[in-house]
Amino acid sequence: MNTIKIAPSILSADFSHLADEIIKIDEAGADLVHIDVMDGHFVPNLTFGPPVVAAIRKITNLPFDVHLMVTNPQDLIVPFVKAGADIITIHAETAPHMHRLIQNIKECGKRAGISLNPSTPLAVIEEVLSDVDMILIMSVNPGFGGQKFIPNAINKIARLKTMIDERKLTVDIEVDGGINAATAQQVIAAGANILVAGSAVYGAPDIKQAIKSIRGID
Numbered sequence: 001m002n003t004i005k006i007a008p009s010i011l012s013a014d015f016s017h018l019a020d021e022i023i024k025i026d027e028a029g030a031d032l033v034h035i036d037v038m039d040g041h042f043v044p045n046l047t048f049g050p051p052v053v054a055a056i057r058k059i060t061n062l063p064f065d066v067h068l069m070v071t072n073p074q075d076l077i078v079p080f081v082k083a084g085a086d087i088i089t090i091h092a093e094t095a096p097h098m099h100r101l102i103q104n105i106k107e108c109g110k111r112a113g114i115s116l117n118p119s120t121p122l123a124v125i126e127e128v129l130s131d132v133d134m135i136l137i138m139s140v141n142p143g144f145g146g147q148k149f150i151p152n153a154i155n156k157i158a159r160l161k162t163m164i165d166e167r168k169l170t171v172d173i174e175v176d177g178g179i180n181a182a183t184a185q186q187v188i189a190a191g192a193n194i195l196v197a198g199s200a201v202y203g204a205p206d207i208k209q210a211i212k213s214i215r216g217i218d
């Protein structure tokens, strides 16, 4: 059975038709909606806040996978939960009290993820691996869509998969940045099971076909 989940990133959607763009990925077989929240501080770009997420919550029943690229994630957990997030991922680089924030997310009844920049070692999540639902491995430096995949992510995913399996844990491995049909097969082979794709989905002439190709079923 193919258990790979595809999370199209609406960062690459046409914002002037955001509702239609979300309906498109829903009808095309997406498993999650990936929402990139950028604060213009942790990353050099500004995107969506809770009011936008609350508005699009009415458009689809797909789970919302909220990727917080913000300097003070502790201030935004509850607002994004209230707006309709299902998974909240914070960056390890922004969270000295990572364990507390993971508990805060879980106390809200939501799934908790930790993301690592390409230059951040896996060692920083060792002590919280049994507490999280998901680790998000960045395969580009966060901030923009349409960047080139950084190949070191493949080995990093494989090492993370070994850590998870050795501890007999059930933790999703998500990968984000530069994912297309070709890089998808490499990260799936390494152990990733949730694939974020922005430009490879929204830039494709046939979104349904693009999602299938990334999933690896044709």
Ligand SMILES: O=C(CO)[C@H](O)[C@H](O)COP(=O)(O)O
Pocket (backbone or CB within 6 Å): 009, 011, 012, 034, 036, 067, 140, 141, 142, 143, 144, 145, 146, 147, 176, 177, 178, 179, 196, 197, 198, 199, 200
């Ligand atoms: O978190 C992100 C950037 O910081 C985006 O989710 C990511 O870049 C997706 O876009 P693409 O698939 O075009 O690389």
Ligand SMILES: [Fe+2]
Pocket (backbone or CB within 6 Å): 009, 034, 035, 036, 067, 176, 196
């Ligand atoms: Fe993202």
